[in-house]
Amino acid sequence: MKGTLLVAGTTSDAGKSVLVSGLCRLLSRQGHRVAPFKAQNMALNAAVTLDGGEIGRAQAAQADAAGVDAEIAMNPILIKPTGPRHSQVVIRGHTAFDAGARDYHTRKTTLLPVVSESLRDLASRFDVVLAEGAGGAAEINLRPYDLTNLGLARQHDMPVVIVCDIDRGGAFASLYGTLALMEPADQALVSGFIINRFRGDRTVLDPGIRQLEELTQRPCLGVIPHVSGLTIDAEDSLALDQRREALPPLGKDSLTVTVVRLPHISNFTDIDALTVEPGVSVRFSESAADITNADLVVLPGSKNTVGDLDWLHERGLAEAVRRRCAADEPTLGVCGGYQMLGRRLHDEVESRRGEVKGLDILPVDTVFHRDKTLRRHHGRAPLFDDAAVDAYSIRHGRPRPWGGESWLADDVDGAEGCRVGSILGTSWHGLLENNALRRAFLTRVARRRGLSFAPGDVDFAQVRRNRLDAFADVLDEHLDMSYLFNLIQKGAPDNPFIAPPGGAPALSTPTQATEQA
Incomplete structure (x- = not known):
């Protein structure tokens, strides 16, 4: 689907939400009308839209970064955990049902039209739709039921970039492994990698980046340095573990x-x-x-x-x-x-x-x-x-x-x-x-x-805007934005190399997948 891009990750908290927020800000500053999208979001932070629905807080923040009003189409499915194996499911802004993991996965055929209609609606009204994946892009136990990572990309022929958090370690292995565990048709849409939260001398990474590009025949679109102070509007509770430095008292x-x-x-x-x-x-x-x-x-x-x-x-x-x-x-x-x-x-x-x-x-x-x-x-x-x-x-x-x-x-x-x-x-x-x-x-x-x-005399809304603008500047400096925008306009390149082994063994029955969920 032209005008769209899926930002997927190797893990949860890889920086997908913040990256989409920064890209929303950057592209909107360049004069494009941009909408964020997350097909299915599991989050306990939510916001109320002007059209009277409930969506993930991250998508509301991304809409604000893009300078547009948040709406329920930007997050058509919101899953709010209420216990270890039970969640409330919000569809198109309103509570629909409670479900366990197995029950939820059986509803894919019902939920897929909700996702598709929302995405097409946004694409018809905006120049760019920046979709955010959920969790890791190679959750192979869940692939038959996927609505928000490569399942979404395959359904709508969307180009995909994969982002990893190098601060966790194992960046090259996680990027290559994420790609290699995908079946060939999924790999065909993966068009590049982004390394996030890097600290230190960028040239130290260059040998590894060259090898990754040779092994996958896909470019690394940039190395984003670690930027402090981006916990505002964080979606994942993992962000609560980050240390928050207090400003000096007045x-x-x-x-x-x-x-x-x-x-x-x-x-x-x-x-x-x-x-x-x-x-x-x-x-x-x-x-x-x-x-x-x-x-x-x-x-x-x-x-x-x-x-x-x-x-x-x-x-x-x-x-x-x-x-x-x-x-x-x-x-x-x-x-x-x-x-x-x-x-x-x-x-x-x-x-x-x-x-x-x-x-x-x-x-x-x-x-x-x-x-x-x-x-x-x-x-x-x-x-x-x-x-x-x-x-x-x-x-x-x-x-x-x-x-x-x-x-x-x-x-x-x-x-x-x-x-x-x-x-x-x-x-x-x-x-x-x-x-x-x-x-x-x-x-x-x-x-x-x-x-x-x-x-103090701090204007919180202005602080949020300033941080978004500063991060957008970082992305403009460290990402290959011309390549990214070409993906958005034209889609994934044809006939990409398939990284071996070219996908995990297929599960023999859907039941096996739900038992692992």
Whole structure:
């Protein structure tokens, strides 16, 4: 399909999402109308589109990088894990069904038209569609059911580039092995390689690159140097392991923020805006000591609220949160975290556990509804200098405060959230991206902690734009953009060399594939 390119990877977290974001930015700056696309995304970070649907947060960020509105066609299938072998499946922006891996794979014939229609729709309206693969491109146990890597490319005759993260080691083996495990018709679409996150002297790589090109008869399109500070809008929870360096404080004191790293943490991008504030140190932690000692604790969103609440009790973290809140130390619960802070939850939807006791810190009861709330919000924060607020909701749970004080107000729906002293809860995501609210909130946290802290004057949206522009500049310098754009315009080159062995042995039956999934 002309006007398209698939960016696949050797592994998860190889840098596909960020690379597509940078390419969206670069090509849009050059005057092309660009749309991101991810056929099937497994992620716990999501966003609400203007057309009223739910898509992966990464695709919303990529749309923003391209300067276009995010829409459900950009991520027609979103899989949100709710347990070790169970997921909620969102199709065209709305929850469709719950499934295990085996059940999901049997639905390929039903889901393929959804993917194809979305891709064709975007291709008809945009100059370029940059598709992002999922996980590793040579997941041979899943190839018969693939909708988002080479299965997508084969269906639509899309050229493919494969990216690897050299910081993990084994870059040349992973690139060659990924190609060689593909069957010949898949290999025919692979048109080049990209090496990502390189540190050091590029010339050291040259002998290996020459050998890789000779062995595969495909070019290396560039070596992208490691660029720090690209964790904003990260999709994979592996990004939480990356160290986040705090900026020097403007005042005498700094603030420490502990985000409880729940097993099913969702929308952890809510915290990104704190990382750009001078003097604010953010860590994702499973430590009771970190919860006790932090200036601010955030209980984030969860895709399995009741299950993660059980986990808090099992790890002794629930008691640490209770002790902290009893001392009126600043604590913020967002979405699932807000629900956990309440008195009770009634869940017949996610966990199907019925009534469950919450942490009983905020006077709130939550009932889960099968119909998910998907809303964008515009309002104000009366308790925080009446700051203007833009946010969004993605949730089955509907909290109902019966005490405390609301601290947010929607222009349409009215009061939102619950506050008791320094303990706050809200169903709204993206709150801290609002500059005035973030500064007023951190100032109040510092005052409660007796710290001499001064918030910065950082515009978070501008920081995001600046980082995208800087990364786009890096791509422009280090990638063969003329070759890439030629692929987008003309498709994969004809008759490529097939790297031996030319594919893994075919599975004899589909059942064998699902048993390995």
